[in-house]
Amino acid sequence: MFTQQLMNGITVGGVYALIALGYTMVYGILKIVNFAHGDVFMMGMFLGMFFTQSLGLHYLIAFPLAAAATAFVGICIERIAYRPIRVADKLAVLISALGVSIFLQNLAMLVWGTETHTFNSGITVQTYRLGSVTLSNIQIGVIVLCCVLMIVLYVVVNKTKIGVAMRATSHSIVSAKLMGINTDRIISFTFGVGSVLACVAGILVGIYYDAVYPTIGYSYGLKAFAAAILGGIGSIPGAMLGGFVIGIVETFGAAYISSGYRDAFAFGILIIVLIFKPSGILGVKHVDKV
């Protein structure tokens, strides 16, 4: 049972990690929390369902289209809801983010209804037994994709020109602008990448659990946000690590202590870590100069 529960934990943790990357990247660049990100994940799921089920496209065509559409949603959110008030108080952006979150949920309810839908992607879940442990192709997919995407993200941020621009923008938007970097484009790019990752997570959840509904982004978004904070918000490896830690801790807590307190374990570990290391596990401590 231990190994099986570990695999269960890693699978949900991988999903949290993919969503957490979106939170952490946006925070890294703009120092704001994009509370609508959980709903971007939900939109990714519905768009994946829309392109496969409603338009009847093969998933190899449908999923990239869904990812592109979700990226477009993310970029639009930044353009419409965040950019006009970027210079305003951070609290204004927070309220705006909550507004976007409510808007996206209601949009999904209006278009697809409030009921739970099946995902029907055309990919069937296959399970393999290894001794006492069962693993499915989707579980393996979640874990492999997480690792691959993290490496890709790491290379993009650290080894490419746009990565340098991202890091510069993250350091100081004003200085980056003075150096000739089109910071608006970098910010749009960041939102786009974060949204694509959320869409990937959404599609994986959709295939694996075969259920989509408009408020599904809330609990996933909240856990992923906790994962980003736990790992050290702003840090890409931190978000990955935080996702896996939250996934494994909540699974083991539910398995060995009490399943009724599953969420309490997820947020409990966050509180404990923050008491001892307020910047998160891999977070960098910033000294504010007055």
Added chain:
Amino acid sequence: MKRKALTAVFMAALLAMGLTACSSGGGSTDSASESDTIRIGCAIPLTGASAQDGQSIQNGAQIAVDQVNEAGGIDGKQVELVVEDDKGDSSEAATVANLLAEDSTISAVVGHFNSSCTLAGAPIYNQAGVVEISPGSSAAAVTDAGDYTFRVITTDAVQGRYLAEWAVNDLGYQNIAVLYENTDYGLGLAQVLEEAMADLGANIVVQEAYEVGATDYSTVLTKVASSEAEAIIIGGLYNETALIAKQRSSFGLENMQIMGVDAIYSDALIELGGDAANGILLTGYFSDASTSQVAQDFIAAYEEAYGEMPATYAAYGYDAALVILDAIQNVGADRAAIQEYLSTLEGLEGATGINSFDENGDVIKDPMRMTIENGEFVVIE
């Protein structure tokens, strides 16, 4: 000050509504037994969150009234349903209860729907000596609400216990896994099952909670797989049940029996669960697959009148009105006589089963046993 003025306006409006209701009933203020129509109250939520259920109840009750009227009424008198909106709000329910209780032409009342409303109306109906029959309040507290408070829906405990007896006595399961949603409803059902299993001498080997709307059940299913459980009993709703049914095959549990109460009875269970939903066993009181002639006649009449299939609460609304009409047919429209008749009523067949009342006014009836075959609900004889 402003609030007082508003209340006054509101009360005036209610009074006006009451008056028009009276005048539409022939302008008669005679007592129930002397007027030329028989009037039954129907106090249900027609606005607010429970509006849809309230509308179903009204439609269902109207079918029962229409059936009696088409057959020539009762002693030559036509029956009229007097509908009042309690908005699903307990203070509103008290106002409506006063209105109906003070109108002496009202013989008995179908209502209320929400347990909080039934309980808010109960002291008023009991003091005025008018019967209220709830078509939807399943809370335990309604049992002790008074001699004039009845209901045609059973408590959650009745179904939970029935399910436990089915699993242990008839199917022979000795080791049960209980998965329940982390709400008052799920917790209450889990407790009922725990007590019932203890009484029946069976073991609950796994008892795990899940959050409403959860998508991942791998943790709890892994625990079930590593236990001795022979069947899973669900204390929750259809969406979660469908996901549990679908995910169980990943843990080598594809042949694990899943059972539940009527909270999982929904087409969504089949749509979402697909092939995995086949073979699920469940209890329920009303289904379009019902083999009862009364239920099938009700469904046909409802479809003809409203052009849609009746929801479960429509059937309960029908039964609540049916019980009242049966009483009036036997003992007349006198309020006290109706109460006396109902307190000993036994074996009245309605759309949701055969209704008898215990000494507390709670209905006693056995649910149907159902399963899903090839994506359709089927009643097990």
